[in-house]
Amino acid sequence: MSAPSSTMPHRQVMEALSGLLLVLFVAMASSTIVSTALPKIIGSLNGSQTQYTWVVTATLLTATASTPIWGKLADLYSKKLLIQISIVVFVLGSIVAGLSQTAGQLIAARAFQGLGMGGVQALVQVAIAAMIPPRERGRYNGYLGGVMALATVGGPLLGGLIVDTSWLGWRWCFFIGAPIAVIALVVLQKTLNLAVVRRDDVKVDYLGATLIAVGVSILLIWVSFVDSSFAWLSWQTAAMVGAGLVILAAAIRVESRVAEPVVPLDIVRQRTTALAIIASLAVGMAMFGGAVFLGQYFQIGRGYSPTEAGLLTIPMMAGVLVSSTISGRMISKSGRLKPYIVTGTLILVVGFAGLSVLDHDTPLWYVGTAMALVGVGVGMSMQNLVLAVQNTVSLKDIGVASSSVAFFRSLGGTIGVSVLGAVLANRVTATLTQELPAAASGSSGTSSLNLAALPESVQHIVRAAYGDATGHIFLISAAIAVVGVIAAALMNPTALRSTVDLPEPAAEREPALSN
Template identity: 80%
Template sequence: MSAPTPTRSEPGAMSHREIMEALSGLLLVLFVAMSSSTIVSTALPTIIGDLNGTQTQYTWVVTATLLTATASTPIWGKLADLYSKKLLVQLSIVVYVLGSIVAGLTQNTEQLIAARAFQGLGMGGVQALVQIAIAAMIPPRERGRYNGYLGGVMGLATVAGPLLGGVIVDTGWLGWRWCFFIGIPIAVLALIVLQKTLHLPVLRRENVKIDYLGATLIAAGVSVILVWVSFVDSSFAWLSWQTFAMVGAGLVLIALATFVESRAAEPVVPLPIVRQRTTALAILGSLAVGMAMFGGAVFLGQYFQIGRGYSPTEAGLLTIPMMFGLAFASTVAGRLITRSGNIKPYVVAGTIILVAGFGGLSVLDHDTPLWYIGIAMFLVGAGVGMSMQNLVLAVQNTVALKDIGAGSSTVAFFRSLGGTIGVSVLGAVLARRVADSMADQLAAMGVHSSGTGSGVSALNLGSLPPAIQHVVRVAYGDATGHIFLISMLIAVVGVIAAVAMKPTKLRSTVDLATAKSEKPELISTK
């Protein structure tokens, strides 16, 4: 049975050729944003080592980007419901380019964290707005096929990124700064392509206000909690006044954000949409998938380089099984969903495979066979590929066209939030276990110190004595498995959410108003 073709009965419907022309620019800019993260993930051990940074700073280079992307995603989505989607996509590209330039010129880890935070604003806009633009062009029933292209590009970016990052770092005449510069010409090309190919109607609405207060409170609340996670049990105890102050402040800010959002005329996270059963469950699933997508890429690259002693290029090659699993599963699942119109079975299967993959990675140590790691990584990639985009698609199928931006960005927001929390929490756990392991090994060697003893970062292996290098490698190699055990337990929540989702057929129209479907089922607040 062939996939349905776009209907021309709807006013302003685009032909397949028009869709593909516009999609070319959107996929190009998505490739830039995705590859930016994966290029840096492989190069980051070298970058932090060269800047003499710590494990906590290593984590925050990633967390800062995810945090600003997360906080800005709902705003980008709400703006897309009010103003030109094309203009907003182009604006997000400009922000990304400026952030890339600044990041490539940084001289220390503090500057790098700040630059990556600014770059995250553009990356968050790109990743949210590309899906919103696609949703405005293509009915949900047909979107599965085009989501296959989307998954393929994301897979290509995740495969090419680590390899490219490794090659750049290992090529002496380039240096790691080109990990940030290299995406700039591609982003400019995407800007030109979109100017010529992307033509979407603009919904003009009068007297509309963006809820900047709600977005600020959400970002502030999450930031305070993440800062606490990064320093608890190392700078201060779990039960201390710092813990009560930071956790209390974070919860108060989040509560205030919920209060503001419930009363705002145009909330950045619309609570009526969040209360829909499909959206609420998709949010839970996205939290787990977000942790998989970001945590896996960040800490596996570090494991191969620091824990196993491979070069950045070799580390990029070793992550191919996970990226191939993501590209293959997302493409195949997208086409099968378009053919059948059913989405739940593939999301359930994806989350189960994700748990299995994390289970395999949970036993990693510094001697685990590479063939075993490759199989486990493939399962993680396949699980992400089958579930990530399709959780967004499930939500898009339940909301009207006027709420596509808010609905899509809400799921993307919580997925990024899951990734942000995941990277921060897992990074903090990893840092603590590495510190304890190094202290034990150094004590056994008669060196009563938990550091490297020379004021040099433990991530700057080339500057450490051979004996200390071995201590660092064993510590990182053996500690990484523990964080994936935590990921597996959290991914189980994604399975529960997917199983609880209501089976629905994808509609064949762009807007909900013209589709013959029932009203979305709401979660009772009683």
Template identity: 70%
Template sequence: MSAPTLPEAGPKSQRQVLEALSGLLLVLFIAMISSTIVSVALPQIIGALNGTQSQYTWVVTAALLTTTASTPIWGKLADLFSKKLLIEVAIGIFLVASFACGFAQSTPMLIAFRAVQGLGMGALQILVQVVIAAMIPPKERGKYNGYLGAVIAVATVGGPLLGGLITDTSWLGWRWCFFLPIPFALVALVVLHRTLNVASIRRPETSVDYVGALLIAIGVSVLLVWVTFVGNSFDWISWQTLAMVGAAIVLLVLAVWVETVVREPVVPLHVVRRRVPALAILASLAVGMAMFGGAVFLGQYFQIGRGYSPTEAGLLTIPMMFGVLVSSTISGRMVSRSGRVKPYILVGSIVLTLGFAALSAVDHETSLVLVGAGMLVVGVGVGMSMQNLVLAVQNTVPLRELGAASGAVTFFRSLGGTIGVSILGAVLANRVTENIVAGLAKAGIQPAGLQDGGTLNIKAMPEPIRSVVRAAYGDATGHIFLISACIAVVGVLAVLFLPQVRLRDSVDLAEPAAAGSDAPASAEPR
């Protein structure tokens, strides 16, 4: 019962909230777009640095690994130290790493700098949500979370488009994919330093669980490295799989044990075991796959399966961005007005499943109108469910556990998206290989040397082979979205079991509710 907690829980005026929110949304946009802007530029980057195919993958994976693995750590630190100081440190890490990436002279150097950049991006993504939750009561937070969802949507889909435009502009070049966010990050740093006023919670004898954090980071990293290479560099059933998966399981089991005995765990198991956080985490896996997988594989579908340029492919993904933008904004306001969150998450998860089911029917000749309609539906589903799942969890925990709870949901969403993208990518590669071999055999062409569909240079191929390869990619894409639809059904089932929750009006829980397992005061009888 510490008096110094009052400033953090104190209400903020509308002007104070909007001033701080402008800097928070800007820094979130920068963090999100930095993870997507390089996707279209990667072929040119790897070519300029004389990199290999495995290094191509690791430029993306390195940042994703550190972003995912460090998310719960930053969330826990936000519960122990000044949120404002942490977000300023995160911006500093991001700025230095972005500058270094832009001047990288080799692919290994770029991979190392991207790993550091991932630390900053992961910190900013979670700390923005934690700071907003510390300033605004859950009932009022819905409309602001709508803004968050809109920013994430624009960055996720707009990043590849911006990357294509930069690489297509001769007087800029690929290095500006890393330089471009720097001035905006500096502006956000100044704005937040002047406007953000979130007092830190000073609790006696606080500590950071460094052992648990290290075990979680290494265990997750080993698991994600395995997902990255399995099916390509080695078989699913192999000694490499046994060694990596076995090591990851041992490390994560040790991490769970450590989290049960330390006083200040990085991932508080008593929070994760509660009904609302557990179900929200499960549902977040499906949303993560939608957010990451949709952008990755739809862009590839348009470029390879349909023959459009990177810039044109970015423009063709606008329906999904528009769906997230509109639905997250509208549903956020409706959540704040009604105080109910489950109906919007449930409708969003069902719509998401229907969108994936519609996209599962696409092939290399499907009308772009139908493809755009499917993307729009997926976007609406993501927008209604993504941020509202975080809001549902935040509503059930006291202020002192806000960072850890938010970090856990974001962590598992990123982990699910990472694993989902890797698995779907492996399925796509295998399916493409089968389709290419079958298509070339049908055309009477020797398929030797063309088994690895992922490394084909489409532009250098003669027209008969090029047509077969494009058809193979176009037809295989529908198969992975069918798998996504099946996984999204799991998210629907998880949301069905969420209790009806009415959002509270206060920033912090009342003491009796905080002591309970699932904030009984927040539950609403059906």
């Protein structure tokens, strides 16, 4: 059954959006609130750089693995109910994370929290697509970008204030999201009303989703430990890489055979979708992988407090807010999408190239300028890549199409955090081994991230090691972002449609991307 093509009244859309945007704010803030607090959190738990990376990676990994399932369920059942369920899962994970006593417990809790975050981030996009035609969606994407910018700016600031306030402590970085999520549930119950089309003859491809999650997890675990726990050319590498690739090959085979795959290959092979996925992978790897370590750079590499580190990230978030709002309105006015995506990815490359020369003495005005360029690039490209795919599929496939792009973007972010985190850890360890063998070996039992427990002379060496190593990972981010530019440039310049669903005669699939 096709949804009506007429648009909802603006007031009704804004009422529904109020709940959706509040939900998105909760999910986004839960990630960014940790970014500036994480050095102190891991330091207080006496964790390692690898565990620092995995606190972020675990959340991204489970969010990535669950995104296709949430998207498929959204095509079968109540989108509103699924959003509410994902919020409950997120709240439970937040509470458990706040009660963690070790870095390992925190990683496990964040992994569970990621299941809810994946649902929220995917389903908000699906719900918006079910309400608003693509031509009008650019205008509302400005609101979406504003909320993302607010959460990304407010999160680090709030996280910094919490860990810098003695009577609160870092655990409130996780607890504080619970009341906001409850408010979001109440608002959603009153404002979000979407038609539910039940299809009892359809089954969710849990086997395919499980194989994808397991295959990706094995490869990410290998990336995190290779060259530190074992060599690149070793039986461990052969076993883990071989197993990961075999499982992913099995997942592709399953997805090609089942009636309702979580990542439908016929949609993925369409030119627009395929290129948007490649660009999303690149943007996700560059943005998530790079931005996660900015808070660490300012605190460990430059010696700023968590609150100051949050303030120093404002240029990047301001860039996201301004560019997403302006480009969204211009896209709605012109109906053209490709020029903004191409421009955004180009600016992203320039921003990361600027950050690639960072060390522990780089002037802050220069860092802020480069960060602002990164934010502008993200604001012009990330949401619009989802819109490009939504514009090419019918309403009945909007959930799985949206979640497919979100899946690969999140996958790119997960890979980026793991790879860049491993590179950073290896470079820091090599520097400390050369400059300070005792600190590098960990013989004192104190984490290098717990600066307050280290002698002042040692603190200087650790700061220089982290500050100088950070520029190298941003150079890798810039190289990855170039792939996004190429993919965006190859996309077809399709005009945005003005209906929620495709007209019946035009509901056929796009031709597959030719080799």
